[in-house]
Amino acid sequence: VNLLDVSSAVQGGRAILALTGELDLNTVPHAETSFQQLATESGSSPIVLDLRELTFMDSAGLRFILAADARARESNRPLVIVRGPQPVHRVFRLAMLEERLAFADSPDEAPGPNPNDV
Amino acid sequence: MTDPILSFEQRMLEAERRAREEAERAREEAESAREEAEHAREEAELARSEAELARLQEAEARARLQVLVESGAAMAASLEIRTVLSAATGAAARRICDYAVAFLSGPTGGFQSAVGAHRDPARFGAVERMANAALPDPDNPHSLAARVLRTGEPVMVQRVSRERMERVMAPGEQLELARTLGFASLIVVPLAARGRTLGALALVRDDASPPFQEADLSLASVLAARAGLAVDNARLYEEREYVAVTLQRSLLPPELPQIPGLEIGARYLPASEGTQVGGDFYDVFDTDGDHWLAVIGDVVGKGAAAAAMMGLARYTIRTAAMSESRPSRILETLNQAVLRQTSDQRFCTACCLRILRTGYDARVTLSSGGHPLPLIVHEDGRTEVAGSPGTIIGVFDDPVLSDQVVDLSIGDALVLYTDGVTDERKGDDEFGEARLHRALSELAGASAQAMADGVVDAVIDFRTGSPRDDIALLVLKVVP
Numbered sequence: 001v002n003l004l005d006v007s008s009a010v011q012g013g014r015a016i017l018a019l020t021g022e023l024d025l026n027t028v029p030h031a032e033t034s035f036q037q038l039a040t041e042s043g044s045s046p047i048v049l050d051l052r053e054l055t056f057m058d059s060a061g062l063r064f065i066l067a068a069d070a071r072a073r074e075s076n077r078p079l080v081i082v083r084g085p086q087p088v089h090r091v092f093r094l095a096m097l098e099e100r101l102a103f104a105d106s107p108d109e110a111p112g113p114n115p116n117d118v
Numbered sequence: 119m120t121d122p123i124l125s126f127e128q129r130m131l132e133a134e135r136r137a138r139e140e141a142e143r144a145r146e147e148a149e150s151a152r153e154e155a156e157h158a159r160e161e162a163e164l165a166r167s168e169a170e171l172a173r174l175q176e177a178e179a180r181a182r183l184q185v186l187v188e189s190g191a192a193m194a195a196s197l198e199i200r201t202v203l204s205a206a207t208g209a210a211a212r213r214i215c216d217y218a219v220a221f222l223s224g225p226t227g228g229f230q231s232a233v234g235a236h237r238d239p240a241r242f243g244a245v246e247r248m249a250n251a252a253l254p255d256p257d258n259p260h261s262l263a264a265r266v267l268r269t270g271e272p273v274m275v276q277r278v279s280r281e282r283m284e285r286v287m288a289p290g291e292q293l294e295l296a297r298t299l300g301f302a303s304l305i306v307v308p309l310a311a312r313g314r315t316l317g318a319l320a321l322v323r324d325d326a327s328p329p330f331q332e333a334d335l336s337l338a339s340v341l342a343a344r345a346g347l348a349v350d351n352a353r354l355y356e357e358r359e360y361v362a363v364t365l366q367r368s369l370l371p372p373e374l375p376q377i378p379g380l381e382i383g384a385r386y387l388p389a390s391e392g393t394q395v396g397g398d399f400y401d402v403f404d405t406d407g408d409h410w411l412a413v414i415g416d417v418v419g420k421g422a423a424a425a426a427m428m429g430l431a432r433y434t435i436r437t438a439a440m441s442e443s444r445p446s447r448i449l450e451t452l453n454q455a456v457l458r459q460t461s462d463q464r465f466c467t468a469c470c471l472r473i474l475r476t477g478y479d480a481r482v483t484l485s486s487g488g489h490p491l492p493l494i495v496h497e498d499g500r501t502e503v504a505g506s507p508g509t510i511i512g513v514f515d516d517p518v519l520s521d522q523v524v525d526l527s528i529g530d531a532l533v534l535y536t537d538g539v540t541d542e543r544k545g546d547d548e549f550g551e552a553r554l555h556r557a558l559s560e561l562a563g564a565s566a567q568a569m570a571d572g573v574v575d576a577v578i579d580f581r582t583g584s585p586r587d588d589i590a591l592l593v594l595k596v597v598p
Contacts, residue, residue: 024586025419056548058541058587059418059467066513067463087548095467095488096509096518 003027008038013113015042020053023061031061035068047072048110051084057091069101078102080110199352200233206319206345207235214334215321217241217299219249220309220345221263222317229253229263229317241299248295252288254318260285262306266318272307272339276329300324305335307342311350319345369428374402377410379475383566383593385574389538389585396588397424397466398536401432403439408474411439411448414534414592415468415489415511423464430459431466431511445470445485446519449511453487453519456512465512469505469534473594480526480596485519487511490537493555495569497529499562501555504532531569531595533558538587542577549580566595 004027005020015038023031039047049065051057065081072079080102083089092098104110203220210218217236224230232253234245254263260282262273275282283301287293302325309317319342323330374382388396397417405411413435417427431452438451448470456466469492471484484492488510491503504524509517526532535554542549557576561569570591577589 055546056541056543058537059416059465062510063418063463063465066465070463087550094490094507096507100509100514 004030006031006034008034010038010042010045011107013045014048014107014110015039015045016048016050016107018050018053022056023051023054023064024056024058025060028060028064031064032067035064039068039071044075044077045113046078046080046111048080048082048104048107050082050107051088052082054084054088057084057088059091062091062095062097065101066097078111080104080107082107082110199349199356200231202345202348202352203233204235206341206348207233210319210321210338210341211235211237214337214341215305215330216324216327217245217322219245219320219322220317221249221254221267221320222309222349223267223315228256229267236299244295244299248292248299251290251292251295254286258286262286262304263318263320266306266308267315270308270310270315272305272335272342274306274330274332274335275304276331278302278304300326302327303329305330305338307335307338309342309346309349311346314350316346316349316353369399369425369432371401371403375404375410377402377404377475379597380410380473380480381566381593381595381597383568383570383591383595385570385589385591387538387574387585387589389588396420397428398538398588398590399428399432400534400590400592401435402592402594403436405439405443405472409443410473410475411435411445411470412473412534412592412594413468413470414536414590415466416536416538416588416590417466418464427456427459427464427466427512430455431468435468435470443472444521445472445483446508446521449485449487449508449519450517453509453511453515453517457515460512463513465510467510467537471532471534475596479528480530480594482524482526482532482594483521484524485521487517487519490535490540492532492534493558494524494526495531495533495558495562497527497563499559501558501562526596528596528598529563531562531566531593533569533573534592534594535573536588536590538585538589539573539577539591541587542581542589543586544580544582549577553580566593569593569595 003022007018009016017035017038019031021027047068049068069079081104083103083105092101199222203222207218207220217234219232219234221229222231232249234242234249236242236245254261256264256267258264262275266273278301283296284293287296301322303323305321307319308315309319319338321338370386374384382402384400386398397420400414402410402412415431417424417431434452434455435448438448442448442451449468452468465488467488469484469486469489471482474481484505486505486508488508491505491507494502494504505522506520508519511517540548540550540554553576554573557573558569561572564572570593573591574589
């Protein structure tokens, strides 16, 4: 049984990684591989992590998101997290990360592509 | 002028000579043809026997391959020594002999255990009983298993005499079983790996089977060599598991201190009994005689890196508590220490609290760095969350960490826990905070240890499937 499905796409100038299922110690490697690939293939487009279909996230999942955010910062790419359901979002709240990471309610709220790249 | 008579005689002689020569040539030709025919026959014979040999070798090679294929995967996949030996003896009993016993040597020399298998599954038990009735005596000069353990050289006894059997088997059950099972032909090969002999594999044929041949000995040796490696791997794995468990224990306090007027209960439940060191830790210690410090924390991930951070966290907190009294300052020190140590977003969460037990109550100052907030359980069953959230430890150089003060009355308990408690699942449902509050409410009035145990029991009752994460609980209860 695959507990995490990852789909990645570049849409409207945004690189979107959508996670479905459970993001934990066991499934993080799967998410990491997909993220690396998407980040490499999508140039300097803004990155969107869509957590709306995530049912569970633990601290290993949080670490993956922090690492993704750090990587995006290094290359000056905006990274936006589309909020997951309450049990998932609670992990960010408990870690006091609501102020430190960029959240949105849908992928459309994420910043568009950098006009210089178009 | 030639003499006609002489010349006639000469011609006769000549003709005779020629006839002789011709006869000789014909004879030679016939001989050589015969030789050639013979040669051809020999060659045909040789070719036939070569073909036969090749066929036999192929059959043997197939059997050899088969025994290795059958046992190899099972042995390689197993990290338990007994399972490896079951696979090896099982393969031997199916393909080479009637029954097989693997003897494992102990740390002090000699043998410490035996695993057996029989071609006929109904006789497995008899083989095991025979083997374990008395393990080979390393000092018995007649014991081939002892000799193989000593020399590391394989041995074969094509026909085992009755006297030999009686000299090797312990009188009573073992000898009786050996007689019942049959003990006619014997091979003993070393189980060795990386230059060490770890034991011996004995293969036995009963009186109804033909005696062992050289080919059986070489096949048994190959099988034993593979088994030896697998046993060695399993042994290394068991050692590593031991190290991991020991390390884990070393990171938890061996026993919690006795504090006047404060009862302490704790539970730690690793997700798996295995090589992976979990990431939960807790500690309770005395800072200056009046004040006590309690901490619970959780490091992301498992294994050596998580254990190293757990060690760092525990000792940094103990050290910081000698000069800092505010829990938020202690956590800031920990944050700096973790930031210096790692750069890969590996973080931990921790809840740190300082307790002053006065005559009539307990004053608790607490700070959380990304950790689930502790719960207060009043004696009447009311529960509430204590403190306010703070930033996770080890990622940012400007964490938001604050101190909250709560006063606890006699009978109140403070429950610190890791997210393994609330994250535990039943299908898509998680144990969650609401169930934790309910469980604690029902446990109000119980002792600190009974509360910790009660929560763990409730979580175990709730969950389906294997545990998801480590669980740690620390309960502090104010008592008269």
